[in-house]
Each structure stands twice: as structure tokens, then as C-alpha cells.
Amino acid sequence: MSTNNSNKNSYYRFKITNISDISESTYLRRLAKSQQNNKKSFFFEIEADSKHLDLIVDFLTEKIRTADSVLCSFKCYTLLTKNISPEQVVLKISTADELQSLIKSDLQPQITKILFAPKIYKDLKVLAQHYQATHMKFSYFWMFSPYDPSLIDSITAKQITQFNIDYKTISGLEIFNTKVPVHYELEPITNTSYRLDWEFSLAESQPLISVIIPSYNNAGFLSNVVWHLINQNVDKRLYEIVICDDGSTDQSSQILSQVFKTYEKSVNIKYIYWSKKHPVKGEQQFFRPGLARNLASRYSRGEYLQFLDSDILVPENFIATCLNEMKSNDIIQFQRFHIHQELSKTSPNYTKINLKTDTYIEEKEYWSELFFCDRWSDLPNYWKYTCTYALGIHKSKFYEMGLFKKYYISYGFEDTDLGYESHKLNLKFNLIKLPLLHLTAYDQMQYKNSFSKRFELLRTTAELFFLQNLDKNVFHLFGNYYRAQKPIKSFVRDLFS
Numbered sequence: 001m002s003t004n005n006s007n008k009n010s011y012y013r014f015k016i017t018n019i020s021d022i023s024e025s026t027y028l029r030r031l032a033k034s035q036q037n038n039k040k041s042f043f044f045e046i047e048a049d050s051k052h053l054d055l056i057v058d059f060l061t062e063k064i065r066t067a068d069s070v071l072c073s074f075k076c077y078t079l080l081t082k083n084i085s086p087e088q089v090v091l092k093i094s095t096a097d098e099l100q101s102l103i104k105s106d107l108q109p110q111i112t113k114i115l116f117a118p119k120i121y122k123d124l125k126v127l128a129q130h131y132q133a134t135h136m137k138f139s140y141f142w143m144f145s146p147y148d149p150s151l152i153d154s155i156t157a158k159q160i161t162q163f164n165i166d167y168k169t170i171s172g173l174e175i176f177n178t179k180v181p182v183h184y185e186l187e188p189i190t191n192t193s194y195r196l197d198w199e200f201s202l203a204e205s206q207p208l209i210s211v212i213i214p215s216y217n218n219a220g221f222l223s224n225v226v227w228h229l230i231n232q233n234v235d236k237r238l239y240e241i242v243i244c245d246d247g248s249t250d251q252s253s254q255i256l257s258q259v260f261k262t263y264e265k266s267v268n269i270k271y272i273y274w275s276k277k278h279p280v281k282g283e284q285q286f287f288r289p290g291l292a293r294n295l296a297s298r299y300s301r302g303e304y305l306q307f308l309d310s311d312i313l314v315p316e317n318f319i320a321t322c323l324n325e326m327k328s329n330d331i332i333q334f335q336r337f338h339i340h341q342e343l344s345k346t347s348p349n350y351t352k353i354n355l356k357t358d359t360y361i362e363e364k365e366y367w368s369e370l371f372f373c374d375r376w377s378d379l380p381n382y383w384k385y386t387c388t389y390a391l392g393i394h395k396s397k398f399y400e401m402g403l404f405k406k407y408y409i410s411y412g413f414e415d416t417d418l419g420y421e422s423h424k425l426n427l428k429f430n431l432i433k434l435p436l437l438h439l440t441a442y443d444q445m446q447y448k449n450s451f452s453k454r455f456e457l458l459r460t461t462a463e464l465f466f467l468q469n470l471d472k473n474v475f476h477l478f479g480n481y482y483r484a485q486k487p488i489k490s491f492v493r494d495l496f497s
Contacts, residue, residue, distance in 0.1 A: 009067055010172035010402050012039035017047045022059040033187045036298060038399040041067040043173050046076055053079060060084060069170075071115060074101060081110060090115050090141070090170075096126035115141045115170070120153040128163040142167045144467050145178045146460075149490045152497045157466050157475060157482040167470035175468050177407035183281040186291060186406040193284075194274040194295065197245070197253045200264045205237035207268055209322055210300035210395075213243045214292035215310035219252040221439045222310045223259050224347050229308075230260070230267050232319045239319045240268035243310075244296035246288050247276030270299050290404035290414035293388070297398065305395050307388040311439040312336070313350045314390075321434055322392050330427035331419070332392040333385070334436045335371045338362050344439040353437055362438075376431040381477055383429070386419025390436050393418075397427060405468070411454070413461035420469065459485070 012034035
């Protein structure tokens with residue numbers, strides 16, 4: 001298997017499942033979402049059992065642009081290609097039966113692109129054999145859904161790697177996470193569920209760098225973090241702080257606006273509140289830091305983005321260091337030391353912390369490889385260390401990669417994914433050996449400092465990361481997360497089914 005080089009095109013997935021999906025209001029809403037995520041084209045997907053094919057074809061004929069693509073089944077392929085160039089149409093084959101229909105049909109001379117999207121292992125075996133025999137004749141692409149324990153013979157990551165296939169994905173298209181509930185709001189575009197709560201601004205300033213901070217029920221730590229950011233040894237017109245509150249219930253917004261009110265006209269701070277209670281879609285109780293960073297970045301003015309967690313204390317030369325390093329690097333990251341939990345609760349000052357006695361390195365064996373290396377890019381698979389506790393990137397590059405992918409709705413790998421995409425673009429990575437201090441509170445962690453819970457959360461997102469890239473190196477690199485992916489009871493059930 002090989003990875004694919006990123007290209008200039010990127011797709012926004014436009015699923016058409018019913019008549020409302022082809023209304024003008026839906027089209028305009030999705031167009032706005034694609035633009036805010038810097039997606040240059042639509043990837044239309046027509047459900048195989050759609051009852052309104054004539055209307056859908058009319059809609060696509062009117063709306064399709066040169067760089068757009070359409071994914072469809074046999075049912076509508078001929079109808080579509082009467083009005084749309086076959087070069088823009090991708091035929092979806094999911095089962096062995098559909099493959100046989102293709103072989104027996106007279107469509108083959110017209111077809112230029114085929115997407116294999118099997119859901120069960122028996123179909124994967126048949127499609128893999130066909131691919132190995134005919135892959136020189138067509139442009140084949142592959143896409144897989146996450147493992148589904150309720151589906152007999154559902155495909156695991158390990159089974160995908162069993163075949164000697166150079167899986168090619170559709171470059172610039174995010175996979176579809178079938179486990180995301182339909183009511184989840186992944187891309188807020190209006191003030192329906194979020195608002196700019198308050199803003200402090202310094203007159204006549206045009207920030208060069210925007211510090212992006214997602215936060216949830218972390219008023220105490222966040223106040224300390226912001227205090228350290230305000231007290232930097234550079235001109236405050238050079239930077240801004242953009243906080244995206246991920247639906248806190250601890251009055252974080254009110255607390256910070258009061259604590260720092262005296263700085264109202266001397267610093268640049270925006271405070272966005274994104275509620276977890278959507279007035280139409282309902283409760284939004286899921287992991288959203290990556291999405292919160294995406295939202296905050298839309299309000300940023302800086303040429304550079306510096307992602308920072310709401311529990312990271314920085315020295316007074318932090319902003320100056322970021323500005324200097326971003327001149328010659330595309331991606332920067334800092335050393336991180338955890339302050340012991342009891343000391344963290346006392347609102348410590350960065351300057352009062354002794355690295356040797358007051359801190360430790362979490363997952364020391366892993367992170368020490370990065371923190372004390374000679375050069376980040378010399379490490380094997382160096383991109384795997386990309387982590388947003390303190391990650392700097394050029395805003396243009398971040399948008400070129402389409403921001404954080406929206407299907408990561410539980411802990412982990414959304415930042416690894418960004419590092420992998422940056423690696424494919426040959427961006428320049430640099431570790432800054434300036435220690436940042438992590439305030440520790442185990443009850444704030446999604447996994448509550450439990451190794452087993454953290455492992456289970458990462459197993460889910462590791463699968464998504466592999467399915468997005470279908471890179472055999474990724475599978476072996478994070479192999480622990482893919483072992484025993486199929487539960488024992490599902491294994492036994494499938495064995496005798």
C-alpha cells in the first residue's frame with residue numbers, strides 16, 4: 001500500500017438521500033459549509049434506492065461544476081452520463097453481485113472510475129481478486145466504513161491489509177464515519193448554536209498570530225493560561241487570543257470577562273460560546289475540541305495559528321518565540337511537562353515551577369523521543385508526534401488541508417491526522433525546546449486518567465485514521481489498536497454464520 005500525495009482539489013461530501021437534499025436552500029447551506037472549510041468541490045453521492053432520480057439528475061446537470069464529482073450506482077449511471085461527463089462520474093461497487101452485473105453489462109467501455117466500497121469480508125475478497133486481475137484497465141478507488149459489530153462478516157482493519165493491494169483513496173475526500181449520529185452538529189455556520197460572547201480589542205492592531213484555545217468547564221485553569229498569555233514581552237498588537245468555549249456550564253465566559261476586564265482596551269481577546277444544546281438538533285454531548293478549533297480559526301486574523309490547550313502555561317517569551325520560528329518553519333511544537341496535580345490546583349506561576357521537582361513527562365518513553373531529539377524530522381514517522389497541546393501552523397496551510405476532519409467525535413488522532421497531511425505536503429516541522437507546563441486535573445480528562453479507557457477511545461479513532469489513508473505503514477505503526485478489533489462473540493457468530 002502507498003500513500004497518496006495531496007492535490008489542490010478537496011471535496012465536500014454532498015449526500016443526496018431524499019428530495020429535500022436537492023432544494024435550493026440545502027444547496028446554498030452546503031455551499032457555505034464547503035467554503036468555510038476551504039473545500040473547493042462537491043462530491044455528490046446518490047443513494048442507490050432514491051425514488052427521484054429524474055429530479056436528481058436535473059439538479060446535478062444544473063449545479064455541477066468542472067471539478068465536482070458524482071458517486072452513483074448502476075441504477076443511475078446511464079441516466080447521469082447522458083448529461084454529465086463520464087470523467088466526473090464514479091461508479092460505486094459494494095458487493096460481489098454488483099461486480100457481476102458490471103462484468104455482464106455493456107457499460108464497461110464508458111466507465112472511467114470505479115469506487116470499491118465493500119462492507120463485508122466475503123465481498124472484499126471477490127473485489128480484491130478482480131482488482132488484482134484488472135487494475136491496469138480502470139481507475140479504481142477504495143473506501144471502507146468503520147467496523148460494525150452488528151453486521152455479520154463486517155470488515156476489520158487487519159482484513160483490509162491481508163491483500164497485496166496498493167489501495168488508492170479519492171484524494172481530498174474525507175471518509176464517512178457511519179457512527180456519527182445524524183443530529184450531531186459538526187459545522188456550525190450561523191449563530192443558532194454559537195455566539196461571539198465578548199471581545200476585547202486593542203486599537204489599530206493587526207495580529208500576526210492567533211492563539212486558538214478550545215475549553216470546556218475549565219474556568220480556573222483557563223484564567224491562569226490567559227493571564228500568562230496577556231503578560232508576554234512583545235507588543236500586544238502582534239497577537240490575539242481566540243477562545244472557543246465548547247458548551248461550558250461553569251460560567252467560564254462570565255468569570256474570564258470579569259477577571260480580565262481591566263485589559264478590555266489593551267489586549268485582543270475573542271470569546272466564542274458554542275452551546276451543547278442545539279435548539280433544533282438537540283443535545284450535542286460529544287468530543288468537539290477539533291471542531292471548536294475549526295470554529296475559532298474562522299474568527300482569527302493572524303497569518304499564523306498557534307493552537308494551545310486550556311491547561312498549558314507558557315513563558316513570557318512564548319509569542320516572540322512563535323513569531324520568530326514561524327518565519328522559517330511550517331509546523332512548530334513545544335516541549336511539554338506536566339505539573340503535579342496538587343500543585344496545579346494552586347494556580348501556579350510559570351516562573352515559580354521547578355522542572356525537576358514539580359513536573360513529570362506523561363508517557364515518558366514515547367514523548368521523550370520527541371522532546372529531547374536533535375531534530376524532529378529525523379525521527380522515524382516523525383509526523384506521529386503532532387499534538388495540539390501547543391501546535392503552530394501557517395493559517396493558509398491549515399485551510400489548504402481542510403482544517404481538522406469533522407468525523408473525529410471521540411478522543412485522539414484528529415491532530416495526528418493533521419500531522420500526516422502536513423507530512424504528505426512536505427511541510428517543515430520543528431520542535432522548539434522551550435518547556436511549556438501542563439496543568440494537571442485527572443477529572444478534566446475524557447478518559448479520567450484511566451489507561452484502559454484511553455486505549456478504548458484511541459482504538460476507535462485509530463481505525464478512522466487508518467481508513468482515511470489505507471496506509472499499511474499506519475496499520476503497523478499503531479498495530480496495538482487494531483488487534484482484537486472484532487469482539488469474541490462477533491468472531492464466533494461470523495464463524496458459524
